[in-house]
Amino acid sequence: MRTAPHRQSAPVWATGVILAVVLLALGLVGGLTAARAAPVEPPILADAVAAGALPPMAQRLPDTPRVINLASQGKTVGRPGGSIATLMARDKDIRLMTVYGYSRLVCYTPDLELVPDILRDVTVEEGRIFTLYLRPGHRWSDGHPFTTEDFRYWWEDMALNPVLSPGGPPPEMVPHGAPPTVEVLGPRSIRYTWVEPNPLFLPALAGARPLEIFRPAHYLRQFHADYADPEALAKRIKDEDARDWRALHFTKDRWYRNTNPDLPTLDPWRITTEPPAQRYVFQRNPYFHRVDTSGQQLPYLDRVVLDITDAKLVPAKTAAGETDLQSRYLGFDNYTVLKAAQQRGGPVVSLWREGQGSSVALYPNLTTNDPVWRAVLRQADVRRALSLAIDRHEVNQVVFFGLGLEANNTLLPESPLYVPDISRRYTDYDPARANALLDSVGLDTRDSRGTRLLPDGRPMELIVEEDGEDRARLDALRLIQDHWAALGIRMYIRTFSREVLKRRVYAGSSVMVAAYGLNNGLATPEMPPSELVPVAQDMWQWSQWGQYHETRGEAGEAVDMPAGERLMELYDAWMLSTSRAEQVAIWKEILALHAENQFSIGVVSGGNQPVVHARALRNLPAEALYTWEPGAHFGIYGMDTLFLAPPESAAATNTASDEPG
Structure with missing residues (x-):
């Protein structure tokens, strides 16, 4: 070198x-x-x-x-x-x-x-x-x-x-x-x-x-005001019905979206179809x-x-052999039908393990606009109690056929940073301890139905919002409804589209969100721990803190909890790290803080994703x-x-x- x-x-x-x-x-x-x-x-x-x-x-x-x-x-x-x-x-x-x-x-x-x-x-x-x-x-x-x-x-x-x-x-x-x-x-x-x-x-x-x-500079210069002939550029803007040269350049350069067949690429295949279309061909x-x-x-x-x-037709069309490689719009609940089709001579079905930190996770919103719920959810013992009250074994057996890992929303065993204790902390089903924790923080008053009361006298009716894109998650939430009801908390499930859900979280309207866990459950020390630190607004449990970081203080709220402040200190240290040993130590403290504080409540990880391919497809x-x-x-x-x-x-x-x- x-x-x-x-x-x-x-x-x-x-x-x-x-x-x-x-x-x-x-x-x-x-x-x-x-x-x-x-x-x-x-x-x-x-x-x-x-x-x-x-x-x-x-x-x-x-x-x-x-x-x-x-x-x-x-x-x-x-x-x-x-x-x-x-x-x-x-x-x-x-x-x-x-x-x-x-x-x-x-x-x-x-x-x-x-x-x-x-x-x-x-x-x-x-x-x-x-x-x-x-x-x-x-x-x-x-x-x-x-x-x-x-x-x-x-x-x-x-x-x-x-x-x-x-x-x-x-x-x-x-x-x-x-x-x-x-x-x-x-x-x-x-x-x-x-x-x-x-x-x-x-x-x-x-x-x-x-x-x-x-x-590709040779292609994009013709749409850039610093390079293009002004008259030619003006004509292109008019012909493309663009607002200005910036909009034209943006439209021609949507490399990730694959919307411009003329844009040169370094990918293995290049798009040859102009959107919109019903069939897109990549050569x-x-x-x-x-x-x-x-x-x-x-x-x-x-x-x-x-x-x-139609997304709803994908499983049936896949079983009928109308696709040669499919995972998108398939869920574990489609596996039985797909496997039956394989046994009749249809496409081959494999189960790949999901690499997310959790297939189902709950995110208490520590920056919600509701001041009473905010104060309640910011108490670590409340979040621990919610975790201890979940019968993960039941969820695993009923929803995931016993194939999942009953664990926190953390890194998977395949990650070099995996720590068994961190994975299991506060995950054992212990309703007695969960009730005792809630009583200890002053949530010991109940109404005539046995529902606990919030400090302002409202019943603890907890609305959990989700995007409706995962049937297994919804099935798991229905079981957790019963687990938390036994704790004296009434949970209600509300479904929004992904876009609406994001807007609600960004605005602070949501109290709790159910979603998948860490995108990357396989992290290595060299990978940024940004999913575990409030540095972006698209984080369900502390969107306002993330917005504050993203806008450098122009919007959102500054982190105002000691554990959150420590996470930011650790992230800053990782950003200046120059050795693997430093990064390992930082990662492990971040993971331990998450498990101890239950900033997100993982339920089951290691779910299975059906991957279907034609019998002729190899490698x-x-x-x-x-x-x-x-x-x-x-x-x-x-x-x-x-x-x-x-x-x-x-x-x-x-x-x-x-x-x-």
Whole structure:
């Protein structure tokens, strides 16, 4: 690895990244030779290559493509060609192709190691100096060179442009309030230097919805006032019926949403359908930067088709074989029907374990507008009592068929930060202790029906709000209603759409919310603990605190509880950390504070997500963890490596894939 003279070597937390880079570089030598010695064109591109409309594969690939070692992942070398379909319910779901394709500057492996992907290499010094090295010869999907000019354009002409980014650069680029110094070292190397460490940077680049610090400058300049001819730009604005050049640039650059077929991409597939539509077609990117060890360019599949249908029809259509790869809009309650369809010769059904901190969690709103409920819920013993009164074993058996983990909303056993005691604290069913705790804090007065009374004399009628998107959660809440009724608390369930629910929480109207738990139940020390700290308003238990942090005090409320203040101190310490040991210690104290204070009340984790695929589809794991962060659902398992078996062997589905996992 290269290190600049007179600079310290990379901090301990970055060593894993650098080691992975070195190993990858060593693996590239043999892979590159194979790719150049015997290039195998995807058949669908052969005619275009023969006609001179497309360069041959050896010229389309980067000089050092990323070589995917399929054998090390338990996969087989596939064959190019074919198309698969999946079902979605809304036009905006096409954004999931950006997620599933999981082409990132750096990305997570299934073992949660960060490795270069689009980048050839990356070095980290002192936790604050990041030098990124691009792959020579890498090109956008339209064949234009991908260079550091694309990074410079995003930084100088977008992130720092007051018209396009009136709020300034994204938070990950100004972690301590100051932006980095950005140095373009050449067409294939660029350096970002912060005054203080920025541990947010690499994890953000690898996210399911990543921090994307580059844009296709050659395409977007025509919509930018600093570059475009004024008359031509004015005509484009008029033709597109845009409000101004900012709106036009924004519309043309919706990379995550996949709404512009003309926008060049580095993803495995590129959209070819103009929204709105009932069917969206994504075609292979002929310049994609990955190959297998035999020299074949990825992705194997030529096309991925997204068909739009009613969400309620997805389970039935999946059972009928109208999709080749499906997890979206399927729930565990569909498993029995799907498995029966498989036994009749239908698609293969697997169960992937959910990677969330909890499949069902309750969030007492510590910043609710109701002053009486606010004061009650801010008492840790009240939250502990609510947790102790839940019969998690009953919920697990009735709703999750005994397959879940009865635990707090915390990290899963697969995380290197998992602590059994933290997972189990205040989770044993103990109604006697729960009643005693409530009595001890002065909530010992009851009405004629046995309902406890709040300090202002109102009955303890607790409204729990949820979004109605998960039937298992609703079933669990109905059981918890009975558990809390025995405690003298009447719980009522109200369902709102996700958008309305968010608005209610942001406004402080909600008293308690039921939702899934931590998005990332698999965290490693290098990942930010931001889901456990009041730093964003979209946190059900302390939205006003999060809003205060996000707006730097212009809105919301400052944290005013000792435990919350300690969480912020720990988060600030993590943001300045430069060693893995520091990060481990900080993470564990944060997790312990959460378990002791029951800021969120987890019920059952490790639920199961049905994943259904056509019998001919290969290289999809039979068992895996289904997560948004850090997994990008199918992303870290390499959707670009999926392929269709030849017709003669399609019926002979791999035995392991036939089992639910």
